[in-house]
Amino acid sequence: MRSFNASFAGLGTTIFSVMSALAVEHDAINLGQGFPDEDGPPDIRDAAARATVDGPNQYPPMMGLPALRQALAAHERRFYGLDYDWATETLVTSGATEALTAGLLALLEPGDEVVLFEPLYDSYLPIVRQAGAVPRLVRLQPPDWTIPETALRDAFGPRTKLVVLNTPMNPTGKVFSADELAMIAGLARAHDAYVLCDEVYEHLVFPGRRHVPMACLPGMRERVVRVGSAGKTFSLTGWKVGYLTGPAAMIGVIAKVHQFLTFTTPPGLQAGVAHGLAKDDAFFAGLGAALAAKCARLSAGLDSLGFSCLPVDGAYFVSADISGVGPDLDDTDFCRWLTVEAGVAAVPVSAFYDGGAGVPRHLIRFCFCKKDAVLDAAVDRLRRKLRPAA
Secondary structure (H helix, E strand, O other), rough: OOOOHHHHHOOOOHHHHHHHHHHOOOOEEOOOOOOOOOOHHHHHHHHHHHHHHHHOOOOOOOOOHHHHHHHHHHHHHHHHHHOOOOOOOEEEOOHHHHHHHHHHHOOOOOEEEEEEOOOOOOHHHHHHHHOOOEEEEEEEOOOOOOOOHHHHHHHOOOOEEEEEEEEEOOOOOOOOOOOHHHHHHHHHHHHHOEEEEEEOOOEEEEOOOOOOOOOOOOHHHHHHHEEEEHHHHOHHHHHHEEEEEEOOHHHHHHHHHHOOOOOOOOHHHHHHHHHHHHOOHHHHHHHHHHHHHHHHHHHHHHOOOOOOOOOOOEOOOOEEEEEOOOOOOOOOHHHHHHHHHHHHEEEEEOOOOOOOOOOOOOOEEEOOOOOHHHHHHHHHHHHHHHHOOO
């Protein structure tokens, strides 16, 4: 029999699916997979429901409903001072992962080199390789996930076509600093590279930190495309509504890939998201503060049990050092043990690396975008297992 596509045939089941299935099997509290346990704002859901009942429910425009694309352009001006033409510089996709896939396939050709930062979201590398491009990985250094400047500069070369930047970052919760963004932007300009910015957690930044899109930096608007997610911003991950903004030339070619992936996204859901993007400033300002409180709550509980939680600036996740906690296992086996024996599921941070020497095996990732009662119950389960006499 002939072989299948080598970029995908050798991939295993994602660690998220593995740990979620194990959590179900053992009735564990699932703090592994990154989704909230409460649905998003009722007014957004009501707007989507009304649009679905009233119709039409046929194919919307391939680029997305004009109402959502106009709302997206208004959102970019309102929050970042970025002026995009909704008709030529916005695109709606069926989730941010599709947006990323379409962007990578549209911008890359065989032999192009792509600068990426480890640890990294697990969809990037398979698509980069499917496009025939070559990843150049820059490994951030825990506990504060600093960029090794020499390694970053060495990753760029004459074949560098693209940088993929995820900020706020999954799985680390890092928000790249102004100096780091300036350094990356300078290298992109010097090497005439594009930047694909995964900014799905843009509104989930903790108080005291600020998300600055790479497109806002001098000379970068014309070479940056931004990816956003209604699922993350509005806690509606099952809707799978993503979007891109960027220069017309880049959006145009990405749309040509999108038309052969999903073509379009349910119109009722798009109408709901258009309503959501127009919500008042207080709604958006409250998102990061609410998650910061949940992060502090879970981190305090974990620290009290001997874990050492790493700094977090935003998003859904906190990484914890397992050194000296429980059995002497690497991160993957520790997560399995935790799920089966303690009834709490997490995911190993090593799953976000491409392998090789030096991958950290002492860090696991917990998701904190859950109800407070769920977080407290998870800490209680861990305490009963790790501190039974307490």
